[in-house]
Amino acid sequence: MSTTTTRGVAQPAPAKASSARPRRGLRGNPTLNFWLFTGPFLIGLVIFVFVPIGWSAWLSFFDARYTVTPSHFVGFDNYKQILTNSNFSGSLVTFTVFAAFIVPTTWALSLGLALLVHRLRFMRAFFRSVFFLPTAVSYVAAALIWKMSIFNGVRFGLANTVMSWFGVDNTTWISNPTPPWYWLVIVTLRLWIQAGFYMILFLAALQNIPPELYEAAAIDGAKPGWQTFRYITLPQLRATSTAVILLLLIAAYQAFDEFFNIIGTKATWAQTPLMELYKTALGTDQDYGAGSAGAVILSLLICIVTLAQGKIMGFGGGEK
Amino acid sequence: MTTTTPHVDKRRKRGGVLGSAGLYIAVSVAALLFLIPFYLIIRNSLSTDLEITGPNWKVLPSFQWGNISELFNDPTVEFGRSLWNSTVIAVLSTIGTLLFCSMAGYGLARIPYKHANKVFYAVLATLMVPTAVTFVPSFVLVSSLGWIDTYRGMIVPGLFSGFTCFLFRQYFLGFPKELEEAARVDGLGYWGAYWRIVVPNSLNFFAAIATITFISGWNAFLWPLVIGQDPDSWTVQVALSSFITNQTVNFHLIFMATAISILPLVFVFLFLQRWLVQGIAQTGIKG
Numbered sequence: 001m002s003t004t005t006t007r008g009v010a011q012p013a014p015a016k017a018s019s020a021r022p023r024r025g026l027r028g029n030p031t032l033n034f035w036l037f038t039g040p041f042l043i044g045l046v047i048f049v050f051v052p053i054g055w056s057a058w059l060s061f062f063d064a065r066y067t068v069t070p071s072h073f074v075g076f077d078n079y080k081q082i083l084t085n086s087n088f089s090g091s092l093v094t095f096t097v098f099a100a101f102i103v104p105t106t107w108a109l110s111l112g113l114a115l116l117v118h119r120l121r122f123m124r125a126f127f128r129s130v131f132f133l134p135t136a137v138s139y140v141a142a143a144l145i146w147k148m149s150i151f152n153g154v155r156f157g158l159a160n161t162v163m164s165w166f167g168v169d170n171t172t173w174i175s176n177p178t179p180p181w182y183w184l185v186i187v188t189l190r191l192w193i194q195a196g197f198y199m200i201l202f203l204a205a206l207q208n209i210p211p212e213l214y215e216a217a218a219i220d221g222a223k224p225g226w227q228t229f230r231y232i233t234l235p236q237l238r239a240t241s242t243a244v245i246l247l248l249l250i251a252a253y254q255a256f257d258e259f260f261n262i263i264g265t266k267a268t269w270a271q272t273p274l275m276e277l278y279k280t281a282l283g284t285d286q287d288y289g290a291g292s293a294g295a296v297i298l299s300l301l302i303c304i305v306t307l308a309q310g311k312i313m314g315f316g317g318g319e320k
Numbered sequence: 321m322t323t324t325t326p327h328v329d330k331r332r333k334r335g336g337v338l339g340s341a342g343l344y345i346a347v348s349v350a351a352l353l354f355l356i357p358f359y360l361i362i363r364n365s366l367s368t369d370l371e372i373t374g375p376n377w378k379v380l381p382s383f384q385w386g387n388i389s390e391l392f393n394d395p396t397v398e399f400g401r402s403l404w405n406s407t408v409i410a411v412l413s414t415i416g417t418l419l420f421c422s423m424a425g426y427g428l429a430r431i432p433y434k435h436a437n438k439v440f441y442a443v444l445a446t447l448m449v450p451t452a453v454t455f456v457p458s459f460v461l462v463s464s465l466g467w468i469d470t471y472r473g474m475i476v477p478g479l480f481s482g483f484t485c486f487l488f489r490q491y492f493l494g495f496p497k498e499l500e501e502a503a504r505v506d507g508l509g510y511w512g513a514y515w516r517i518v519v520p521n522s523l524n525f526f527a528a529i530a531t532i533t534f535i536s537g538w539n540a541f542l543w544p545l546v547i548g549q550d551p552d553s554w555t556v557q558v559a560l561s562s563f564i565t566n567q568t569v570n571f572h573l574i575f576m577a578t579a580i581s582i583l584p585l586v587f588v589f590l591f592l593q594r595w596l597v598q599g600i601a602q603t604g605i606k607g
Contacts, residue, residue: 028510033510036510036511037424037438041420041423042443047484051461053449059460116350121340130355131350131354133590134354136582137586138557141581144362145361145578148575150357201600203379253453256542258540278546292460295453299454302448306449
């Protein structure tokens, strides 16, 4: 946003600093101070981000069961093993199905809530807080409520209680993969936690739409409601919508907590990519080679999405 | 939202009363649905097991406040221990992240060093892969350091967030230069100007980042699960997760533990919401 303006100002800055040059000792030396400020962070970044990634790329070419300092080079065997493993490809299918459910529903719900809250004149802050509040709740706590209270398979679960009022029999929501009711459990949980956060993004974007657009449309005879929404609001929210959809995709890709706690790693269905990595590297096999190969593959896949995101949203914050 | 022509004004008024009644009904129904899980936590945590699992749904519980002391006195659960672990980890993570990332962000934004851009690109490169995806390599490193089951292992690898550093850089780019220049004229170096002028004038932004870091530290699950193998090092989230699969813990204790794990965050969240909303709207931070 402000990058371009501050960059414009940044050019004359050295000249101004030079007016204070007499005071410059070590305290004013830019090179020294740059490393003083960024050094601690950069050292940590190298040790805890770059080293693990490099180490993992190296491990992925070795037979590294139960060891992180292997000696037996196996070439691309770990990659072959991971890519031909039906559990791993199955986890990518799980992600795809999950994303197909959660991305459109979260987009629609958060936009809908933002449109409602945006039109409120009284108690706007109250309703915004109510929808935003679940963001503070952990996926584990929510999984516990969803699994043990709302979608409990026996009679006292809230969903089954409500359905019994209408004469519908108890449903096992989670422990039975056919029909796949577990998707309802998983998707409503994440909707509840996420929607408020993205609502805030949409609210900020709605406030930035110039009111003159609506006035001009009204003069031109556009009906308030669907017409103005379709031809003014929606196009004006395009940038935010794109960003939201990409953020939702990346978040869905990393899904672990609620699947781990609701479905569990022993089930044969609904295993996410991170759950497969968890089982491969930290399960009974402790196969760090295959686990690393899997991490490399998943990283490459997500790099593509993130790069697309960077292209669209503009990393570095430069104005388009 | 000002209406300039009587034509528009009329249309607005006609739909007014009915329209806003419908609007408030819709938004209230949605709000009630969003509050159901909170209601269930509170209701169940103050119930007896029989009230939770009984055949007749009771709207209000019998308010068993004794559930709180029962939870903390139950030696098989050790919930107090995991609360303490989570507090230490979330607090230290927040302090460390703010310290390292804000300083680096400031250096990248404001100190004229000729290779600063190259360093910035190296930081940006780490944003391409979310840390959750690389938990296997991080685990390999941390276990080689012998940091399994330690606070160090839980905290240190998460401190160096490229994304938080990036957000601080973006924020400092917009920080008014005049304030710093005044400090420089007064004879302060970069270090002095940063701590005496820049940080005290950026507390809103620090508060927003601190809230988000604290919440995500408190709510983190995958990393504490991988590192905390001994129950003594479990965080609240790992402990809650173990209750889900463990059949021996009673329902009312599980829900009381859930309530206690959520309540402090809800208060922090409501209290700091204003800055949080501003911060998110400005930067699109993901919690």
